[in-house]
Amino acid sequence: MEKQTGASQKPFRVVIVGAGIVGLSLSHALQLANIDHVVLEKHSKIVSVRGAALMIWPGVARILDQFGILKDIQATVTPVSAEYERYPDGSINAVGDNVQMVGKRFELPVILFDRMRCVTHLYDGLPDQSFIRTNSRVDRVEHTKTGVKVYLTDGSVEEGDMVIGADGVHSNVRQLMWEHAAKNEPQALPELDKDALYSDFKAMFGASEIKDMPELGPADVHVVQGYGTTKLVFTQPGNVYWALMYKDEHEQPPKPFRPTQQEQDEIAARFKDMKMVGNITLGDLYKNKTRAGALNLEEGIVSKWHSGRMVLVGDSAHKMTADLGMGANTAIESAIVLVNLLQRALKDDPCRHFSQEEISDLFGEYQETRYGAAKKWMELSGKVTRTRSYESLWARFFITQIAPMAWLQKIKNEQFVQALAKTAKLEFAPTKTINENADGWKQIPGDQSTGAPWVAYALVTSVVGVGLSYAAVLRWGMPASFSMA
Template identity: 30%
Template sequence: MSKPQASRPFTAILIGGSISGLILAHMFSRAKINFILLEARDTVSPQLGAGITIQANGSRILDQMGLLGPMEHFLTPMGRQWRRKSNGEVVKCMEWPVGIAGRLGYSIGIAERQMLLQSLYEQLEDKSKILVNKKVLSFEHGEDEVKVSCEDGSVYVGNLVVGVDGVHSRTRREMQRIAEEASPGLMAGDMNKVSAEYNAIFGISAASPHLIPGESHISSDIDKSSLMFVSKHGLPQWFFFTKLDKRYYGDDIPRYTKEQMEKQVEENGDFCVTGNMNLRDLIRETTSLSYLSLEEANHEHWSWGRIVCVGDSIHKMTPNLGQGGNQAIESAATLTNTLHTLLTTTPHPTTSQLSAALKKYQDLRTQRSKLFVKLSGVVTRDDALADLRNVLRFLYVPPLEKEKFLDIQTQLYATGPYLEFLPQPERIFGNRSWGLDEQGGVLEKNGKTRARL
């Protein structure tokens, strides 16, 4: 006989061993929220051929949990950023990432995605909660619980399902299906929300002595651009972007074959990604390579009943701004804060109580996620010289005055959420850019301390 609901701990089922999934596992552990994580692959740290940047808004949250220190040996601090024409001619060189590090105490860290995933997994105290080879097929939503059925025949029961399974989220699709069955038309606006107007070849190539670790390179042409981050030992992690013939939605978004990728490289092989390396050079030395459409979305419904989505599964942005992973970390923190507050006073919430908390999570995140989806898209189109204004700005308009640009960047990072039930990291005590006094107290605008965290 199964235990009565009130005698079992509230349990969350996390779907997906992504960066946001593993970070959410750490957050739930610290918030004392029971969970299991189901990952479809046979590993939580696959080599997907992509780099990632951890920026100050994400770093602060990782630092709160003690995760950042063990990562710093593979995080490369970002330094100079070069902007070029597609023939390799330099247009601008800026060092704003160094200025941001000086203000906020965190460098923009360049990392291989696989190494970040591996570090997150290795730092988990209880790895038995992470289950691989668990491809999720369907959900059954009940009054007090949700049953999750997997391809191998296993079934898991929890009080909450959290989708951290990416833009092609099974969780989101199941949530929409169940919601539509209960309230026809409720999810109609979200069914075809994901769109794509650009695609990208992206990969990691062999390290080069000609590349300086920490530097980034952006090259631009009409409807094309490239982006490269150079990590430790001169390892290039790069993207080559092109505009599609139109904006595609949902199932009509193009999927690419190896032959199509080879044709793309053949047509654009001379595109200079740095001053002395073109796309053909990078492909020749590649160790990992992918070709995908760049999906964008910000869904209207983030949750229904006992199901909720986090990160790319609900707010997907292009990679040019480097905020996709960081925004997923922010959403994971906000969800954890909301659940921690609820479960502290109500260990076994009703569906109505839980739904209200999940709505609060979305309300707290909607404005900021929309901002970063929009900003990411603006940068993608700006880099690819999408219209005359972008061309003129690229060629003739000087960068913003340094301090003004840093003010804007600082505001974007420092206003992000954090884990409210954990202390602030000591390294930012006394940093007024974060609004903290020397003991980590939050400063009001008048300079007085409002609270100790």
């Protein structure tokens, strides 16, 4: 294959659509790789209020350390000090230490903080913010012989060698990619991809001040089970971040869900008496909110992430529920894998320009590297959401009676640590503050399949777990603590 070199001295350039967590992470990585790019954000501001809190596990914390922003983030976060699994009435089912254990194994406390603050750190920590362009809504993408022209609704044009769709679950780039494939490679894009995403749950989320809530500590994690619902409550000093996921109509593909303030208030009123932690209700949290919102919980993964010179990264390619806290982590890791491939190809000649065949091969390698792990995390997140929301009698029995058992927790924790240890990092940038000799980074020899042990746990919870539950009931009957109601 003949390589196109940079005789014109015009550097390879990436056009990124979307300046959320993924788009800003891409800019960090590309700046460290000395790859020219522009990030196009359709809104006037970078920091959005959508979303409440998120978790950053050690694998992605290592990436943030390479970006040079981990220390500043850690200075604003209080490490988790208490973890609870709760019944639908808010009472305690189990006390755990999973998050704390992971932090100890990696000598790197798990980061639990405000999504807005995450975006702020990513943006403020950029070496050069001039790569970011706001008020820039994409209208169409034109493929040329050597690159792309991205036409914006304001009439301006951005030129580059490729387009990355980091524009979320309702991705405009994904739609433009499908249109390009339909005209130029109709056999390459499965028709099913247009229905790959679906939603069975909606969510109300928010951040509130902690007022007269003695049940809440300064740095808690509360996972609350329910009948058709699952709830997450995280605290940081003075603040509580919460999310209620509730079963709703199946939509495939899901429609954008952007309720008005009145509609949002009606959702809150519908669930106002629902117990969250102890006697604290959703109504209590909503009354003390500093912000709140509601959205669809989309799930799914498209089977083709690229067409022509367009490629998808993050929620535009793979979307999952929130129960495992892996959505942002999986998306950032996908971004890092793509940038590693670009840096390898361009490190000897930053003005090299890929042929269509070359860039298709690179995109194909990126998808092959990430597809399996992203699909596994997506499937497992959905499984956990449905189990915690008592999708069936056996799901309820498993999550309340089997899952808290110490032996199963030990298996799950070890497999989770092994999966996190395999998280990709930038191949060309050093870490700055973390100890990569910590026990958690040591992988089991011979196990090269990213995330596979965690999927083995999923099989335990679905197949073996149900079998154990059934056998236990046949032998000993229902435990006294388990109600059929």
